[in-house]
Amino acid sequence: MPTSTIKNQAKSDHIDSVVSLSEKKTSSSKSELDCQCPVVKAENFSFYYGSKAGVKDISMEFYPCSVTAIIGPSGCGKSTFLRSINRINDLIPNTSVKGNLFVNGHNVYDKNTNLVNLRQQVGMVFQKPNPFPKSIFDNIAYGPKLQGVKSRSKLQQIVEESLKAAALWKEVKDDLKKSALALSGGQQQRLCIARALATKPNTLLMDEPCSALDPIATGKIEDLIGRLQSDYTIVIVTHSMQQAARISRRTAFFCLGELIEYGSTVDIFRNPGKKQTEDYVTGRFG
Amino acid sequence: MKYNTRHIINKIFTVVTAASVVLMIVILISVLGPMIWRGSSAVFFKSTVEFRKMQLDLHHRGDEAEIGDEISKSEIYRDFIYHKIDVFKKGINTDYYTDRVKQIYRKFSKELQYNGIKGDQLSRRRKFARGIRRDMEKAFKSLDKAEILQIIDDVNKCKGDERIANTKADEFFVLADEYKETIKNFDLSKRQQYAQALKEVEGLVRQLLGPRSDEPLPAMVMDRYGATRVDLAKELLDKIIWKRQWVQQNPDKPMVEEKVRRATQFAGTELESIFPYIEENFDTITIPRFTFYWQYFFDDSTSGHYFGGVGPEILGTLILTVLAMAFVFPLGVISAAYLVECASDNMAVRIIRMSINTLAGVPSIVFGLFGLAFFVLVFIPFFGGPSKPCILAASLTLAVLTLPVMIRASEEAIRSVPKTYKEASLGLGAGRFRTFVKVTFPAALPGILTGVILSLSRVAGETAPILFTGACAFGSVPKSLFSQTRTLSYGSYDIAVGDKIGMLVPHNQYGMVVTLVLLIICLNAIAIFFRAKIFRRLKGH
Numbered sequence A: 001m002p003t004s005t006i007k008n009q010a011k012s013d014h015i016d017s018v019v020s021l022s023e024k025k026t027s028s029s030k031s032e033l034d035c036q037c038p039v040v041k042a043e044n045f046s047f048y049y050g051s052k053a054g055v056k057d058i059s060m061e062f063y064p065c066s067v068t069a070i071i072g073p074s075g076c077g078k079s080t081f082l083r084s085i086n087r088i089n090d091l092i093p094n095t096s097v098k099g100n101l102f103v104n105g106h107n108v109y110d111k112n113t114n115l116v117n118l119r120q121q122v123g124m125v126f127q128k129p130n131p132f133p134k135s136i137f138d139n140i141a142y143g144p145k146l147q148g149v150k151s152r153s154k155l156q157q158i159v160e161e162s163l164k165a166a167a168l169w170k171e172v173k174d175d176l177k178k179s180a181l182a183l184s185g186g187q188q189q190r191l192c193i194a195r196a197l198a199t200k201p202n203t204l205l206m207d208e209p210c211s212a213l214d215p216i217a218t219g220k221i222e223d224l225i226g227r228l229q230s231d232y233t234i235v236i237v238t239h240s241m242q243q244a245a246r247i248s249r250r251t252a253f254f255c256l257g258e259l260i261e262y263g264s265t266v267d268i269f270r271n272p273g274k275k276q277t278e279d280y281v282t283g284r285f286g
Numbered sequence B: 001m002k003y004n005t006r007h008i009i010n011k012i013f014t015v016v017t018a019a020s021v022v023l024m025i026v027i028l029i030s031v032l033g034p035m036i037w038r039g040s041s042a043v044f045f046k047s048t049v050e051f052r053k054m055q056l057d058l059h060h061r062g063d064e065a066e067i068g069d070e071i072s073k074s075e076i077y078r079d080f081i082y083h084k085i086d087v088f089k090k091g092i093n094t095d096y097y098t099d100r101v102k103q104i105y106r107k108f109s110k111e112l113q114y115n116g117i118k119g120d121q122l123s124r125r126r127k128f129a130r131g132i133r134r135d136m137e138k139a140f141k142s143l144d145k146a147e148i149l150q151i152i153d154d155v156n157k158c159k160g161d162e163r164i165a166n167t168k169a170d171e172f173f174v175l176a177d178e179y180k181e182t183i184k185n186f187d188l189s190k191r192q193q194y195a196q197a198l199k200e201v202e203g204l205v206r207q208l209l210g211p212r213s214d215e216p217l218p219a220m221v222m223d224r225y226g227a228t229r230v231d232l233a234k235e236l237l238d239k240i241i242w243k244r245q246w247v248q249q250n251p252d253k254p255m256v257e258e259k260v261r262r263a264t265q266f267a268g269t270e271l272e273s274i275f276p277y278i279e280e281n282f283d284t285i286t287i288p289r290f291t292f293y294w295q296y297f298f299d300d301s302t303s304g305h306y307f308g309g310v311g312p313e314i315l316g317t318l319i320l321t322v323l324a325m326a327f328v329f330p331l332g333v334i335s336a337a338y339l340v341e342c343a344s345d346n347m348a349v350r351i352i353r354m355s356i357n358t359l360a361g362v363p364s365i366v367f368g369l370f371g372l373a374f375f376v377l378v379f380i381p382f383f384g385g386p387s388k389p390c391i392l393a394a395s396l397t398l399a400v401l402t403l404p405v406m407i408r409a410s411e412e413a414i415r416s417v418p419k420t421y422k423e424a425s426l427g428l429g430a431g432r433f434r435t436f437v438k439v440t441f442p443a444a445l446p447g448i449l450t451g452v453i454l455s456l457s458r459v460a461g462e463t464a465p466i467l468f469t470g471a472c473a474f475g476s477v478p479k480s481l482f483s484q485t486r487t488l489s490y491g492s493y494d495i496a497v498g499d500k501i502g503m504l505v506p507h508n509q510y511g512m513v514v515t516l517v518l519l520i521i522c523l524n525a526i527a528i529f530f531r532a533k534i535f536r537r538l539k540g541h
Helices: A002-025 A030-034 A078-085 A115-121 A136-146 A152-165 A185-197 A215-228 A241-247 A265-270 A275-281 B002-040 B049-059 B064-092 B095-114 B119-141 B145-157 B168-182 B188-209 B230-241 B262-266 B270-280 B282-286 B311-342 B347-359 B364-382 B391-415 B419-427 B432-461 B488-497 B506-539
Strands: A040-049 A052-062 A067-071 A095-103 A122-125 A203-207 A233-237 A250-255 A258-264 B044-047 B242-247 B256-261 B289-292
Touching (some): A052 A078, A067 A078, A067 A241, A078 A095, A078 A233, A115 A122, A122 A185, A185 B419, A215 A233, B002 B506, B049 B064, B049 B282, B064 B188, B119 B168, B188 B270, B347 B391, B419 B432, B488 B506
Parallel strands (some): A122 A203, A203 A233
Antiparallel strands (some): A040 A052
16 A cells, blocks of 8 residues: 555656646646637548558647647657648558648648648658758758749848747858758757748647757757747647647647547646546556 | 687688688789780880881871981881892792783884884784794793793894894893893792792781882772881791791691791792891881880771771760760669659559569670661661661660669669658658759769769670661761761770781780770769769768
8 A cells, every 4th residue: 555655646746747847838828728710620530551540530729829749659640640730641652531631721631732832831840850961051941942932132031030040040150051961960950940940831840859869959949949839830749748748838648549638738747637648647658 | 619609700701701802803903914914015015117107107296307217227128128029029920021021012013003114014023023922921931941041042033133123122132131040040840839938928028017118109008017016026027937837747646837937948049038137137127116105095097906096986985975874864863763753562663673673684785686676777767867877876775775774773872862851852842853853863863873883884895785786897986976986895896806907906906995994994983083072962071
C-alpha cells in the first residue's frame, strides 16, 4: 500500500509541474477559445496506406492565432494526420482518404484543390532541418519566386522580413550568400521556419521540429513559436509532453490512429477525461 | 585466443586488400608504361633531313637556308648512289636501249619527211633503217655475248651507207658502241637474277633516300620523301645491307630464315661498293637530329598516316564525343527522372528497367549495325538528310550505346537525393517539375556527372559503333554534320588492319592510342573538376 500512495503522489506532482508550466502561457479562458472559427477542420477523416489505416475517423478543429499540440505514442498517426493537412502525403503511392478535411473553408481533398495555393497557405516545418543546398537567400526566396515575385528588391525585403520573423536575421544578415548547409542545426531549423513564413501562410505545420536539436536550440525554437502564435495557426506534433505543455494552448492525444482526447492543454494534463490520456501523460504508458 | 584470431584475420584482410591495389597499379603501369613509351616516340624522335625537308615543303616550318644547306650536303651522296644504280641498271635492263633505238628510228623518219623525201625513196631508206633497228633490238635481247658482238659488228658495217649517211640514224652506231662498252664486264647469264635483286635494292634505297633530284615530283606525297625518322631509316638500312630469305636446309625440317649480305648478290659488279658506302655514310646522308614534333597533335596527315599528325583525328573524336554527350545527357537524365519520379512500380516499368540493364551489356558492334540500319538508312533520311554515314549518325549511335550507363548513373544519383529536399520544395507549393529542375537535379548533378565520366570514356574510345555510321580512315576535316570524320579510335584500328601500313608507322599507331588515352584523361579531368566544384557548393563550403 505505501508504494501505491507514493506512486499516486508522484503522479500528481508530475501533472502539477507540467500544468504549471503550461498555465504560464495559456492564460486565456476556455470560453474565449471556442468563439473563434476554425482554420483547419477535419470531419470523420481517415487516411489509408493501401488497406491499412494511418488515422481513423478524426474529427477536430484547429483555431487561428494559437498553438495546438498533437501528442501520442510512436506510430499513432499524428504525423500522418499532420501531413494530410497540406497533402504532402500524396508523395507516398497507394494511399487513399475518407471523410473531409477543410483548410480555410475549402475541402483539401477536393479534385479541384489548387495544391500550390494550399501549400502556400499551409507552411510546413519538418523533423530534420532540411534547407536546400543553396544559399540562405535562395532558400528563403524559393517560395516567393514560385508565387511569381521577380523583383530583386522585393525578394530582398521578403527575405529580411522572414528572417526577422524567424529570429535569425541578426545572425546571418552579413552572409546571406553563404550556403545554408554551413549553418548550425538550430539555425537551419529556424531558416526552415523562415522559409515557410516567406510564402505568407496562415497556418504552420510542425512535425517534431525540435527532435533533432539540442536543448538550447530547442529553447530558441520554442520562443520563436511563442512569438509566432499571435499571427499564425500553429499545429505541432511533438514527443515531448513538457514541450506540448510549455507552448500549446490546446492539445490532442492520438493513439493507434484514433483521436482519443482533444481539449485545452490544461485540461488534458491536469484533468484528462480518458484513462488512456491519463496513462500517457503520467508516463505510465508509451 | 579469440581476440588473437580476430586480430590475425584483420591483418590478413588489410594485407590482401593492399596487395590487390598494388597488383592493380603494377598491371596498370606495365600496360600503360610501354604504350606511353612507344607512343611518345611519335612526338619525341630523331628526325632525318628528309623530315625537315618535308616540314619545310608542306608546312613552311624551319629555317629555309639551313635546311637547304643540309639537303645539298646529303644530296651529293644520294646522287652518287643513284648514279651507281643507274649505270648498273643499264646493263641488265635493256628497255632503256630498246626505247632509245625506237626514238632514233622515229627521229630519222621525221627528218626524212621534213626534207621532202617521198615515195619509193622514202620507203627504201626507211626499210634499211628498220633493218638496223631490228638487228640492234635482237642484240639487246640476246644473252650470248659473242652473238651480240657479232650483231654490233654487222651493224657498224652499215656506217656510211648512203641511205642513212648524215642523218639522225648515225646515233644508232653511238648507241651500239655504248652498249658494247656496258656489257664488256657483265655476266649476261645472270641478267635475270640481277634484274630482280636490283629492283628490290632500288625500292629500298628509294624508301631510305627519297626520289632522285632530277626526276619529276611524284604525285603521292608519301613517295616524295625518304625515311623521315632515324629509327625507320635504320630499319631500312638493315634491310638494304642484309637480305632475308627462307632456306630449306633439311627436307624434314621447316624452312629457316637466313640473313645474307646483299652485297654478295652483286659480287664483282659495280653495285657491290654501294652497300658499304651507304652504311658508312649513313649519318652524313640522313643528318639525324633530335626533334620535338609537338605539331603532331594539330597536323593533318598524308594518306595512311605515313607523315604528319593526328589533328583531324583529335578534332573528330572531340566532335563525336561532345555531340554524343549532348544527345545522351538530356535523354539519360529525363529517362532516369521518369523512372524515379513518375513511374510506378508495375510490370511495364520493370521490363523497361530490365531492358536498360540488358542493353548495357550488348556488344558495341551490334550498336554499330543498329546505327547503320536505323540512323543511316531510316532516321536521318526521314528528316531529309543524306542516307550515308555521317557524324550525326555516328554520334547518335554512340549516344544510344552509352544511354544505359547514363540512365543507370542518373537514376542512382536522383534516387540518392534526400527525400527531405523534395518534401521541402513540395511543402512550399512547388510542383513536381519545378522540384525536379530546381532542387532534385542540382543536388543529383555530381552523381549524374559520374555517369557522364563513365560515358565519356566509353564514347571516345569506341570503334565498332562508328565503323559503319560515320568514321573514315582518310578524308578531309569534316565540314558539316553530314560528312564523315576521322577519329583516334578508328584511326588506330585502321592502321592495325590496313595491310602493311602498321609496320611502316608503328610510332603513329601507338601515338594515336596514347593521344586517345590523354584525351580521355583530359575530358575526365574537366568533368571531375566540375563535379568537385558542384559537390563543394552543395556541401556548403
